[in-house]
Amino acid sequence: MTSKLVQTAKRGRGRPPVFDREAALMAATKLFWERGYEGTSFDELIAAMGISASSFYNSFGSKERLYCEATSSYLESSGRWFFGILNDESTDTRTAFSRLFDATAEEFTRGDHPPGCMVSVACLQTGPGLKNMREMMVEHRAFSEGAMAERIRKGIAEGDMPSDTDVDVLAAYLSAVARGLAVQARDGASRERMAQIGRVAMRAWPSDPAPGKSKTVGSSKRGAHQ
Amino acid sequence: MTSKLVQTAKRGRGRPPVFDREAALMAATKLFWERGYEGTSFDELIAAMGISASSFYNSFGSKERLYCEATSSYLESSGRWFFGILNDESTDTRTAFSRLFDATAEEFTRGDHPPGCMVSVACLQTGPGLKNMREMMVEHRAFSEGAMAERIRKGIAEGDMPSDTDVDVLAAYLSAVARGLAVQARDGASRERMAQIGRVAMRAWPSDPAPGKSKTVGSSKRGAHQ
DNA sequence: CTAATTTTGATGTCATCGCTCCAAAAATCC
DNA sequence: GGATTTTTGGAGCGATGACATCAAAATTAG
Numbered sequence: 336m337t338s339k340l341v342q343t344a345k346r347g348r349g350r351p352p353v354f355d356r357e358a359a360l361m362a363a364t365k366l367f368w369e370r371g372y373e374g375t376s377f378d379e380l381i382a383a384m385g386i387s388a389s390s391f392y393n394s395f396g397s398k399e400r401l402y403c404e405a406t407s408s409y410l411e412s413s414g415r416w417f418f419g420i421l422n423d424e425s426t427d428t429r430t431a432f433s434r435l436f437d438a439t440a441e442e443f444t445r446g447d448h449p450p451g452c453m454v455s456v457a458c459l460q461t462g463p464g465l466k467n468m469r470e471m472m473v474e475h476r477a478f479s480e481g482a483m484a485e486r487i488r489k490g491i492a493e494g495d496m497p498s499d500t501d502v503d504v505l506a507a508y509l510s511a512v513a514r515g516l517a518v519q520a521r522d523g524a525s526r527e528r529m530a531q532i533g534r535v536a537m538r539a540w541p542s543d544p545a546p547g548k549s550k551t552v553g554s555s556k557r558g559a560h561q
Numbered sequence: 562m563t564s565k566l567v568q569t570a571k572r573g574r575g576r577p578p579v580f581d582r583e584a585a586l587m588a589a590t591k592l593f594w595e596r597g598y599e600g601t602s603f604d605e606l607i608a609a610m611g612i613s614a615s616s617f618y619n620s621f622g623s624k625e626r627l628y629c630e631a632t633s634s635y636l637e638s639s640g641r642w643f644f645g646i647l648n649d650e651s652t653d654t655r656t657a658f659s660r661l662f663d664a665t666a667e668e669f670t671r672g673d674h675p676p677g678c679m680v681s682v683a684c685l686q687t688g689p690g691l692k693n694m695r696e697m698m699v700e701h702r703a704f705s706e707g708a709m710a711e712r713i714r715k716g717i718a719e720g721d722m723p724s725d726t727d728v729d730v731l732a733a734y735l736s737a738v739a740r741g742l743a744v745q746a747r748d749g750a751s752r753e754r755m756a757q758i759g760r761v762a763m764r765a766w767p768s769d770p771a772p773g774k775s776k777t778v779g780s781s782k783r784g785a786h787q
Numbered sequence: 788c789t790a791a792t793t794t795t796g797a798t799g800t801c802a803t804c805g806c807t808c809c810a811a812a813a814a815t816c817c
Numbered sequence: 818g819g820a821t822t823t824t825t826g827g828a829g830c831g832a833t834g835a836c837a838t839c840a841a842a843a844t845t846a847g
Contacts, residue, residue: 348814349823373600377806387825388826510745511762514745531730539762574791623835623836624835
């Protein structure tokens, strides 16, 4: 879209690249997403990206650096809907996570990219040679779980969550369900099935501390268990 | 243990193997468990198993066949506690799954083997070359989810589960939580943290259809939400 | 003891992997 | 136009991956 404008506007001296860098990165991202780091070979990468080996190293450095860049690109893209829903100021905490699961079901089963999440299931089983990537993925996963915990804390502060909620445990639970959804998606679960799982998962939600204080109408008069 | 007896008892004519086949298989299983199929190289395998390349092919056929055998061995071993708890006739359905999560937390964090589950997170991202193994792992995962569904159906038949329970969805949810626990375990979650997640997950349990009908004492007078 | 049977150790093979090198090509700057 | 800068195509590299070959070694059956 705007890449051509940028390209012609600020191009330096040398020969111009014949490929669209963003498109190539996207192609690589989808390949990594589908096959993982080890499952994606160099030759498959440059074939899918439509570039030569020289252009590859000239533009992306190495397979490892490309993977990092692809991961960043993916996280930026998926972070838009993820944090968009999580930090939507107009919804209470419960609704935010409920919507998060709905969006997850939708995003994990779109036709325009591989099913599931690129980082949820990445580098879970690797040799010592990929220790760095593994730690990186662990950090990414911990980050999103931390963001969930933050949202829950905000809910407590705003009064739509019980003050005695064990934030870290609840966040770990919600995170675990999301990882489980990623596995289910990879195994071919349907969008509706995943949405159903999300709805069941929300039944574990803590009961309202003071009914009537939530920001959104409806869906807040359940709970009351335990 | 008994391998030596079996060995001397039914050994045929030729030169006797110098290694313990079961021990070698166990070593290979742990390596696959930790590093996955692609992440485990041939040389690493024979080194960990303490055998030569010829003995490897003579005894196990190929890396792929060894992986299948290792998976079978793993499933037989983990199936002992899994199905032992799931099909324990002395517990009601809810208690069975509650114990299943407790056992999962314990088994996923033992010191004598890699954390998490060998099949829950296996072959989730692979190239076309490993299509067969991927499908095999998908089947294994579907099998355990099916076993959960069976147990829930039994609970309905025996009256300790609501008759209008959506069995497949509940099983998919419980399965997803288990997969999520496997991811958390791989990322280094503690046993206690995983047990906590399991306890939160059980809050999504359907309410009792007819209080007082369950087989075990205590822990059956909660529910009542929704 | 001899023959038959099986495992073992030591190489060897062939494809792939991720990566590098270098000269030619295509643009800009002066 | 010439110098400069950057990308491109193509060939090749060392290392590793999984597997194969085969004679020697170690056992038992007869």
